[in-house]
Amino acid sequence: AQSVTQLDSQVPVFEEAPVELRCNYSSSVSVYLFWYVQYPNQGLQLLLKYLSGSTLVKGINGFEAEFNKSQTSFHLRKPSVHISDTAEYFCAVTQIQGAQKLVFGQGTRLTINP
Amino acid sequence: NAGVTQTPKFQVLKTGQSMTLQCAQDMNHNSMYWYRQDPGMGLRLIYYSASEGTTDKGEVPNGYNVSRLNKREFSLRLESAAPSQTSVYFCASSEARVAGNEQYFGPGTRLTVT
Numbered sequence: 001a002q003s004v005t006q007l008d009s010q011v012p013v014f015e016e017a018p019v020e021l022r023c024n025y026s027s028s029v030s031v032y033l034f035w036y037v038q039y040p041n042q043g044l045q046l047l048l049k050y051l052s053g054s055t056l057v058k059g060i061n062g063f064e065a066e067f068n069k070s071q072t073s074f075h076l077r078k079p080s081v082h083i084s085d086t087a088e089y090f091c092a093v094t095q096i097q098g099a100q101k102l103v104f105g106q107g108t109r110l111t112i113n114p
Numbered sequence: 115n116a117g118v119t120q121t122p123k124f125q126v127l128k129t130g131q132s133m134t135l136q137c138a139q140d141m142n143h144n145s146m147y148w149y150r151q152d153p154g155m156g157l158r159l160i161y162y163s164a165s166e167g168t169t170d171k172g173e174v175p176n177g178y179n180v181s182r183l184n185k186r187e188f189s190l191r192l193e194s195a196a197p198s199q200t201s202v203y204f205c206a207s208s209e210a211r212v213a214g215n216e217q218y219f220g221p222g223t224r225l226t227v228t
Contacts, residue, residue: 009154032214043118043204043219044157051214090156099164100145100210101172102217104156 002027002093006105013081014113021076021108023091031093033074034102035065038088047089050074061085086112116140118220120205126226127195135190135223137205145210146188147217148172148180150201157204163188164210195227 007022025031032051036044048059055067065076074091091105121136139146144165149157149172159172161180169180177199179191188207192199202224206217 004156006156034216036219043221044206045219046216049214049216094214096213099162099170100208100213100215100217101147101159101162102157103173104149104158106154106156 002029002031002095002103004091004093004103004105006089006091006108008108009106010109010111012111012113015083016080018079019077019081019085019110021089021091021110023074023076023105025072025074025091025093027072027093027095030096032096033065033067034092034094035059035063035074035076036090036092036104038090038107040087044090047076081110081112083112083114085110118205118207118218120203120220120223122223123221124224126228127192128228129196131195132191132193133195133225134192135203135205135225136187137189137220138187139205139207139218140186141207141209141218142185143207143209143218144185145208146182147206147208148178148188148190149204149206150174150199151204151222152201160190160203192225195225197227199225200227201225 034049035047050067092102147162148160163182205220208217
């Protein structure tokens with residue numbers, strides 16, 4: 001079984017400041033890793049994913065994440081945030097073999113202050 | 115393409131009433147999923163259908179039933195609604211024969227059980 005822990009439930013930052021949203025996971029098998037974003041009153045959409053290869057993956061809207069196998073982490077970063085980045089962010093994992101069921105973290109609410 | 119559509123958008127039920135949440139996708143995906151989203155708990159998988167004609171339980175299946183009507187449609191039924199089923203319900207689909215493919219989410223159904 002897999003589990004995901006997002007270490008911060010809320011992260012307030014000022015516009016144009018950098019941000020890091022932290023995600024740790026636990027799994028007895030190899031997994032793929034994802035970050036999804038949910039804007040207010042909408043469904044989720046994919047920001048980025050790690051399948052294999054380079055541990056630094058780039059996504060949409062200037063976000064990137066780094067996979068660290070030894071620390072079982074997949075932290076999301078953006079060097080300079082914008083008001084439009086205000087949303088809830090979810091880290092998720094799925095096992096590589098078998099049914100592609102996503103296991104989500106609890107979510108981190110990112111609030112950008114002007 | 116509409117992507118993943120869900121009906122209704124909002125619903126209020128009394129305890130003990132039944133209802134069916136509808137989901138359809140027009141992306142010719144094989145796999146479909148039902149999640150519930152509760153504050154501080156992220157999204158949790160209720161049921162999924164890896165392919166047409168198959169359904170399996172997820173993390174929180176109690177009190178729900180599903181039907182994969184055809185490749186496009188996957189419905190979720192609450193036979194006797196309880197206040198604990200107050201939540202936002204999301205349907206998703208993916209082409210899961212390619213491992214690591216993203217899931218595409220619908221806009222959600224906000225259900226309140228009184």
